[in-house]
Amino acid sequence: MLLRLAWRNILFYKGRSLATFLLTFCAALLLIFYAALMQGSHRTMLHSNLGIYTGALQLQHQRYQEEGGSEHLIFGAAHWVDLLRRTPEVTAVSARLETVGIAASRLASGAVVLTGVDFSAEADLSALQKALKSGVYASEGLCLYVGSDLARKLEVGLHDELSFIGSAPDRGFVAERFEVCGIFKTGLYDFDLNYAFLNRAAFDTLFRTHDTASVIAVALDDPLHAEAIGARIAPLLEPHLRLYPWQELLEDLLQMLSLDKIFGYVSLGLFFLVIFFVVMIYSFINVSSRIKTFGMLRSIGMRQRQIDIVLLLETLILSLGALALAAPLGGFLAAWFELHPIIIEGIAENYKSYGIVSDAMPTCFDPASILRQSALILLLNLLSILYPIGYLRRFSPTEAMRHV
Amino acid sequence: MIRLCRVNKRFYPGEAREVHALRDIDLSIQEGEFAVITGPSGCGKTTLLNAIGLLDSISSGEIWLDERLISALGEHEKSDLRRDRMGFVFQAYNLVPVLSARENIALIMQLRGFKPQQIEARVAEVAQMLQIEHKLDALPARLSGGEQQRVAVARAVAAKPSVILADEPTANLDSHNAALLMRMMRRLNEEEGITVLFSSHDDDVINAAKRIIRLKDGALC
Ligand SMILES: Nc1ncnc2c1ncn2[C@@H]1O[C@H](COP(=O)(O)OP(=O)(O)OP(=O)(O)O)[C@@H](O)[C@H]1O
Ligand SMILES: [Mg+2]
Numbered sequence: 001m002l003l004r005l006a007w008r009n010i011l012f013y014k015g016r017s018l019a020t021f022l023l024t025f026c027a028a029l030l031l032i033f034y035a036a037l038m039q040g041s042h043r044t045m046l047h048s049n050l051g052i053y054t055g056a057l058q059l060q061h062q063r064y065q066e067e068g069g070s071e072h073l074i075f076g077a078a079h080w081v082d083l084l085r086r087t088p089e090v091t092a093v094s095a096r097l098e099t100v101g102i103a104a105s106r107l108a109s110g111a112v113v114l115t116g117v118d119f120s121a122e123a124d125l126s127a128l129q130k131a132l133k134s135g136v137y138a139s140e141g142l143c144l145y146v147g148s149d150l151a152r153k154l155e156v157g158l159h160d161e162l163s164f165i166g167s168a169p170d171r172g173f174v175a176e177r178f179e180v181c182g183i184f185k186t187g188l189y190d191f192d193l194n195y196a197f198l199n200r201a202a203f204d205t206l207f208r209t210h211d212t213a214s215v216i217a218v219a220l221d222d223p224l225h226a227e228a229i230g231a232r233i234a235p236l237l238e239p240h241l242r243l244y245p246w247q248e249l250l251e252d253l254l255q256m257l258s259l260d261k262i263f264g265y266v267s268l269g270l271f272f273l274v275i276f277f278v279v280m281i282y283s284f285i286n287v288s289s290r291i292k293t294f295g296m297l298r299s300i301g302m303r304q305r306q307i308d309i310v311l312l313l314e315t316l317i318l319s320l321g322a323l324a325l326a327a328p329l330g331g332f333l334a335a336w337f338e339l340h341p342i343i344i345e346g347i348a349e350n351y352k353s354y355g356i357v358s359d360a361m362p363t364c365f366d367p368a369s370i371l372r373q374s375a376l377i378l379l380l381n382l383l384s385i386l387y388p389i390g391y392l393r394r395f396s397p398t399e400a401m402r403h404v
Numbered sequence: 405m406i407r408l409c410r411v412n413k414r415f416y417p418g419e420a421r422e423v424h425a426l427r428d429i430d431l432s433i434q435e436g437e438f439a440v441i442t443g444p445s446g447c448g449k450t451t452l453l454n455a456i457g458l459l460d461s462i463s464s465g466e467i468w469l470d471e472r473l474i475s476a477l478g479e480h481e482k483s484d485l486r487r488d489r490m491g492f493v494f495q496a497y498n499l500v501p502v503l504s505a506r507e508n509i510a511l512i513m514q515l516r517g518f519k520p521q522q523i524e525a526r527v528a529e530v531a532q533m534l535q536i537e538h539k540l541d542a543l544p545a546r547l548s549g550g551e552q553q554r555v556a557v558a559r560a561v562a563a564k565p566s567v568i569l570a571d572e573p574t575a576n577l578d579s580h581n582a583a584l585l586m587r588m589m590r591r592l593n594e595e596e597g598i599t600v601l602f603s604s605h606d607d608d609v610i611n612a613a614k615r616i617i618r619l620k621d622g623a624l625c
Contacts (some may be wrong), residue, residue, distance in 0.1 A: 301487025
């Protein structure tokens with residue numbers, strides 16, 4: 001009976017019902033899409049940032065992370081690379097051996113992190129290959145792949161000669177002349193300024209190393225699982241080794257992401273607040289225009305509680321109806337724009353330092369998040385009817401009937 | 405059946421604008437009565453009916469229904485008592501605009517949990533008595549004022565209350581419709597034995613009553 005009364009009210013006051021319906025529908029759709037975009041841009045930022053060079057996890061000697069130094073290396077690296085490659089969530093693994101030294105051209109000199117890499121493994125894991133600006137990416141022999149800012153600092157171009165002096169893991173000195181065969185630019189200034197890469201074969205010959213790595217970088221299909229996966233693999237490692245999740249390696253990034261998240265939540269919160277008040281004012285007008293009828297119903301013996309239920313049911317029906325449309329549509333949009341990202345020309349250029357490497361802004365289709373947003377809107381709508389109900393309760397039946 | 409003992413009602417007690425709307429009312433209404441409360445405007449007719457109908461609280465005194473002191477009940481009980489024992493007809497805004505005449509009439513019976521077949525039969529019965537059978541599916545907005553009041557009366561009597569309280573039920577009607585409504589209420593009173601207590605200041609309507617209760621300045625006279 002109460003349900004029928006609620007339903008009839010909805011049908012009778014078509015304009016009002018439609019307005020509430022549309023309001024809820026638009027709010028839910030907007031919210032779902034905004035959340036998907038936020039989540040998507042987050043994921044993209046994380047993916048591309050980690051994808052530049054760091055990876056989601058890094059296997060290191062515990063003291064290497066703290067102190068560095070050529071004595072804290074991973075020996076027998078191939079075994080660990082193998083183990084990591086066999087882990088299901090792992091998408092790419094690359095063993096790197098870094099050494100610090102001084103590089104000099106005819107005109108300038110400076111510090112450099114010379115890193116021996118397997119160029120083909122690196123291509124799967126990092127953006128090094130994609131960051132190629134001129135020359136070639138993978139080269140053999142004494143050929144270097146140099147960061148663009150480092151090249152500028154050392155005043156070298158393609159095919160110029162670069163001398164290097166540094167120490168080898170066996171504490172010997174290494175001095176060699178290289179040719180600049182490729183120049184890369186990732187957009188991360190510190191990286192482009194300090195790093196030069198050499199193929200592993202030449203590196204091992206030169207530094208007399210074998211099957212050694214300072215860092216084994218690991219890419220995952222979902223970087224957010226880094227800590228959990230790290231913890232899962234940890235028991236298989238030798239005690240002096242540790243898998244560092246990106247959260248520990250890139251504290252800046254973590255901070256930036258949480259800042260971004262907070263900003264997102266604040267704007268969502270404001271959004272919610274606006275919706276809440278709009279819906280509330282609307283329901284208030286709705287209810288107060290019907291005070292006389294409610295007063296009459298109270299007078300003839302309907303309990304206030306039953307009238308409350310009618311009002312709640314009205315809101316519930318309209319909200320659920322609107323959500324039943326908005327949630328699938330929002331989900332569809334989220335899924336669509338995940339596959340066909342929104343392209344905003346120029347954002348990659350402007351936000352390079354944030355690790356955004358493309359103009360595409362994909363959304364993230366996450367059913368759990370859609371359910372959450374829908375539940376929130378429903379809750380908000382139900383809350384927004386509480387004030388009008390409270391207002392109505394202040395009237396005695398006769399006062400309500402006399403209300404103008 | 406209904407007994408009022410020294411009932412007083414003051415609006416804004418203690419304030420400068422205090423109104424003493426009912427003064428020491430001692431009144432008793434027997435079962436099956438058809439009584440009208442009359443008196444000049446502002447004499448307290450509405451206030452008295454609202455007091456008996458437990459719609460407004462009284463300042464002092466007692467109201468009894470059968471052997472039960474009903475003026476001291478809590479809100480919930482008052483609400484349930486209105487639903488179960490009383491039928492109300494107001495001057496206007498009697499009907500739920502979103503429900504058809506039939507659903508309006510059935511409303512109280514449904515609130516009281518009557519069975520659907522029972523409701524259907526009873527609605528048909530009262531609709532016939534009040535000559536609104538052909539209007540049962542119409543929404544209130546499609547009914548004339550007289551028809552609306554007859555639907556209101558039908559709703560009030562449908563669940564067979566002990567008493568019908570009607571505050572100026574004919575005030576918005578022309579004399580023809582007013583007389584018609586009074587005839588029908590009187591018939592209900594006689595055929596179903598329902599006690600009817602209503603207010604009016606229209607002589608034709610007053611003369612249709614079996615008993616006349618006169619109020620002046622909140623007191624019986
Ligand atoms: N809610 C209220 N607040 C304050 N005073 C009221 C209220 N209701 C009624 N009164 C006062 O109580 C007195 C009796 O009013 P009541 O409405 O009972 O008169 P009435 O006999 O029904 O008049 P009418 O024939 O005009 O309907 C009047 O002086 C009126 O001003
Ligand atoms: Mg009155």
